Amino acid sequence: MALKVELKPHELIIVGNVVITNSDSRIRFFIDGHAPILREKDILTAETADTPAKKIYLSVQLMYLSDDIGSHHEVYFNLVREFLEAAPTALPIISEINNQILSGDFYKALKVTKKLIDYELELMSYAARR
Structure with a gap:
């Protein structure tokens, strides 16, 4: 089962050793698989x-x-x-x-x-x- 992630505008998330920064709008995506994931509030x-x-x-x-x-x-x-x-x-x-x-x-x-x-x-x- 995939993990659903919603990011606010300009929020970032770390997936594995990759930092993903959202653009100007809210976004929702799904992560399927195993990788360390940290939301900005937890970093x-x-x-x-x-x-x-x-x-x-x-x-x-x-x-x-x-x-x-x-x-x-x-x-x-x-x-x-x-x-x-x-x-x-x-x-x-x-x-x-x-x-x-x-x-x-x-x-x-x-x-x-x-x-x-x-x-x-x-x-x-x-x-x-x-």
Whole structure:
């Protein structure tokens, strides 16, 4: 069954290692087959990965989009280790991300990493109130 994708004007999407940018009008198309797909709202860049959790998201994103997943492991594990040193209470979320990565489901790992970003924001908000 094909994946139906609708893009707003000027929205972009990554399919595999190809970036597709929509023109001036809304468009709908179908993708049949297996390739990593990320909509613009789910894409982070080095510039937008401005917190530790977002940097972890970026490293998982690179694993998801890459043909050479292993080349991103060292960066990922270093970021995770540093994050857990600062926020050990994040271990359950990190464990869930690791389980998704180990099972090869990088898209689900990205979804769980969004929980880590939310958790980080919650921790920072709590720290700012103190």
